[in-house]
Amino acid sequence: MNKIKDLKWGVTTAAYQTEGAYDKDEKGLSIWDTFTQKSHKIKDRSNARIATDFYHRFEEDIDLAVDIGLQIFRFSISWSRIFPEGVGVVNPKGIKFYDKVINYCLKVGIEPWVTTYHWDLPQKLQDKGGWTNRDVINWYSGYVTVLRDHFADRVKHWVLINEGIVCVGAGYFLGVHAPGKRGIRNFVSSTHHLLLAQAEGFKILKERTGLQVGTAISCTKIEPYRNTTADHKAAIRIDTLMNRLFIEPHLGLGYPDNDFPVLKRISKYYKKGDIEALKTDFDFWGIQTYAREVVKAAWYIPYLGAIQVKPKKRNVKTSVMGWETYPEGAQYFLERFAKYNPKKALWLSECGMALSKKEDDQIRIEYYQKIIEGMKTVLDKNINLKGILLWTLVDNFEWAEGYIPKFGIISLDRKTMQRQMKKSAFWLKKYLSNIKL
Ligand code: NOJ
Numbered sequence: 001m002n003k004i005k006d007l008k009w010g011v012t013t014a015a016y017q018t019e020g021a022y023d024k025d026e027k028g029l030s031i032w033d034t035f036t037q038k039s040h041k042i043k044d045r046s047n048a049r050i051a052t053d054f055y056h057r058f059e060e061d062i063d064l065a066v067d068i069g070l071q072i073f074r075f076s077i078s079w080s081r082i083f084p085e086g087v088g089v090v091n092p093k094g095i096k097f098y099d100k101v102i103n104y105c106l107k108v109g110i111e112p113w114v115t116t117y118h119w120d121l122p123q124k125l126q127d128k129g130g131w132t133n134r135d136v137i138n139w140y141s142g143y144v145t146v147l148r149d150h151f152a153d154r155v156k157h158w159v160l161i162n163e164g165i166v167c168v169g170a171g172y173f174l175g176v177h178a179p180g181k182r183g184i185r186n187f188v189s190s191t192h193h194l195l196l197a198q199a200e201g202f203k204i205l206k207e208r209t210g211l212q213v214g215t216a217i218s219c220t221k222i223e224p225y226r227n228t229t230a231d232h233k234a235a236i237r238i239d240t241l242m243n244r245l246f247i248e249p250h251l252g253l254g255y256p257d258n259d260f261p262v263l264k265r266i267s268k269y270y271k272k273g274d275i276e277a278l279k280t281d282f283d284f285w286g287i288q289t290y291a292r293e294v295v296k297a298a299w300y301i302p303y304l305g306a307i308q309v310k311p312k313k314r315n316v317k318t319s320v321m322g323w324e325t326y327p328e329g330a331q332y333f334l335e336r337f338a339k340y341n342p343k344k345a346l347w348l349s350e351c352g353m354a355l356s357k358k359e360d361d362q363i364r365i366e367y368y369q370k371i372i373e374g375m376k377t378v379l380d381k382n383i384n385l386k387g388i389l390l391w392t393l394v395d396n397f398e399w400a401e402g403y404i405p406k407f408g409i410i411s412l413d414r415k416t417m418q419r420q421m422k423k424s425a426f427w428l429k430k431y432l433s434n435i436k437l
Helices: 032-036 054-068 092-108 136-151 164-172 182-204 229-244 261-269 274-278 328-341 362-380 421-436
Strands: 010-012 074-077 110-117 157-162 213-223 284-297 304-309 345-350 385-390 411-413 419-421
Touching: 010 110, 010 345, 054 074, 054 092, 054 261, 054 421, 074 136, 074 157, 074 385, 092 110, 092 136, 110 136, 136 182, 157 164, 157 182, 157 284, 164 182, 164 213, 164 229, 182 213, 182 261, 182 274, 213 229, 213 345, 229 284, 284 328, 328 345, 328 362, 362 385, 362 421
Parallel strands: 010 074, 010 385, 074 110, 110 157, 157 213, 213 284, 284 345, 345 385
Antiparallel strands: 284 304, 411 419
């Protein structure tokens, strides 16, 4: 079993949050390009037309990652760069861009990992219903086939869909993320299609030998507010939704609709053989965790029957994201997922801390120290943890929160586009060079 010094370290980034060049080289628009046109949806009324300009500065960013001593660079591919129309004709300039990123990683000795989907669906596909349209399974399969045929000779680790629950929950239920849809029907249909698409994507990639193909699961620690039956039940419902819905169907356990009966509505979208088709033996599970949420029963909240008790009300520090940062979640979820299958390779494929512009970066160092403590504990328990990917390298566009939260270990001056290593980057560099000794 692994020891702490054997773990691999890397970073995770995502196309829409970093690339910019939103309409360059024949790229089509994505739902996030469209969503951010309604500027009131974004806290600082910003968008990611330029973002961190990774499109033009990827070499500099990858060099920085290497300089810090990181071994893995995980980035996502923008579907509408590859297929401006979502399907049909491949854009050679899109392929060329990712070829350059991958080749540069290999040249400077950092392993490229690809996420196939990090929330930026081509707008053309959204116009046909997006994830609510069952055809999305074919659209996604076509896209993944092209990615495999172009990049799988050099990319060995693949993450299929990043944080399904956030994609569907924020985008198709609450309407706070692109494409801004709401309601239970949008939610249940897109959940089912996204999981089926992911299962198909797995099969397509596994047609090639030698690939490690996994998924990235958003995990939020959920606790009841009061020690009452009603609050406990509320916590179970929310936990089921947030932490089980996007893994258990793949494990062959079906939808966890006993613990959250609203999910029974998904069955309206079942076709023969679907439940079987969902079963997917991923090569690894990526655990992504940031926060703890405390909930109490609230009969007046449709479907959920629960409401969040804000950190302030609990006398707990609120991060600039509005949530309680919870590094203890890493250990908790690694142990919890290992119970599903102790042999499965686990990665902490995202974790990180949002700070405001004014907060001292020392706080981030302390956060990562706690994460390391958690990882040591799980390794002592023989849990099959392989490594950790930090969120994130350079401060970037944090979706509906705009550029306000700073998750990077490197800061960005958005006027000059200059990158500067923060205290946490220097700390990490030192930590990584010492641990290898
Ligand atoms: C997880 C998401 O994958 C990423 O896009 C986001 O920026 C971080 N959480 C922080 O909220």
